Amino acid sequence: MSSVNTNASAMTALQTLAATNKNLSTTQGRIATGMRVAEASDNAAYWSIATTMRSDNKANSVVQDALGLGAAKVDTAYAGMKSAIEVVDKIKEKVLLAKATDSATERAKIQSEITTYQAQLKDNIAGASYAGSNLLQNGTAATDPTKLSVITSYNRGTGNAVTTGTIDVAFANTRLINSDPAAAAANKGMLDKNGAQSGTSILDIDVSDVTGVTGYVATDVGASFDKLLTDIESALSSMSTGAAELGASKARIDMQKDFVSKLSDSIDRGVGQLVDADMNKESTRLQALQVQQQLGIQALSIANSNTQSIMSLFRG
Known part of the structure; x- marks a missing residue:
């Protein structure tokens, strides 16, 4: 039956063309954005997972920055510690040289060199600071931290409970000097605390006058030098241990x-597998839909022309 009121063929062609245009719009959007799931309406589950994982990856980016900052702080402290060990070695040599001579004049000259090394130690340690952190020297405030904590991970558990992992470097294992002159003996560093044998700190050694050495005996001055050397070796041992800890921390960081x-990178790949468009497939689909669109327009044109043929029936 032919009707001028209802053109079923045109309606079918129009519906088909509308569906084709919708698919074409979707495909063009995927090609333009490179994403198969760009909005929650595209695939709510995939979009939700991808959004959460992207958020986690932003946190991982911050963790990477924190690790880089922590590595720089530890590197700076290690460089300072290594330099300090070299200077203390020189002080040890000078103390040994002072023991080998009985001349007060020579010992005074040697002490002038030791004094220079002691000043160098203080300068090097004070300068071993990065971004406000100095692992080799204590501050003077009671609220100063006792360790360097470097964030290493961001973990989101059940119920979105968040925990962070850290690598901790205890200042007690790396402290060379406590800048607070009133600090208790227990809070002193490796270089400014009194030695167990000599009762003298590395920074206070004075080979021109060893009368202050614990157990000083005028007839056995050499014993006082041995005590100084013993305490220097103890300090070097502690410094080597501190340097090793800094090195191990840097390696772990x-x-x-x-x-x-x-x-x-793995999370990025996983998110991509969920939401990224396959451009090879989309380009092929685009060409097919463009052909379907052209055919749909042609079919609609043919369906509309059918009603015009009815007019020929009324011509005389």
Whole structure:
């Protein structure tokens, strides 16, 4: 039956063309954005997962920055510690040289060199600061931290409970000097605390006058020098241990930084598999839809022309 009121063919062609245009719009959007799931309406589950993982990756980016900052602080402290060990070694040599001579004049000259090394130690340690942190020297405030904590991970558990991992470097293991002159003996550093044998700190050694050395005996001055040397060796041993801890912390920070970088890349790949568009498929689909669109327009044109043929029936 032919009707001028209802053109079923045109309606069918129009519906088909509308569906094709909708699919074409979707495909063009995917090609333009490069994403298969750009909005929650595209796929609510995938969009939610991807959004959460992107948020976690932003946190991982901050963790990487924190690891880089922590590594720089530890590197700076290690450089300062290594330099301090070299200077203390020189002080040890001079103390040994002072023991080898009986001349007060020579010992005074040697002491002038030791005094220079002691000043160098203070300068090096004070300068081993990065971003306001100095692992080799205590501050004077009672609220000063007792350790350097470097954030290493961001973990989101059940119920969105968040925990962060850290690498801690205890200042007690790296402290060389306490800048608070009134600090208790227990809070002194490796270089400014009194030695167990000599009762003298590395920074207070004076080979021109060893009468202040614990147990000083005028007839056995050499014993006082031995006590100074023993305390210097103890300090060097503690400094070597501190340097080793800094080195181990730096190695761990570097490994964690590498891991977080790989983890971030892995999350990016996982998110991409959920929401990224396959451009090969989308380009092929685009061409097919463009052909369907052209055919739909042609079909609609044919369906509309059918009603015009009815007019020929009324021509005389």
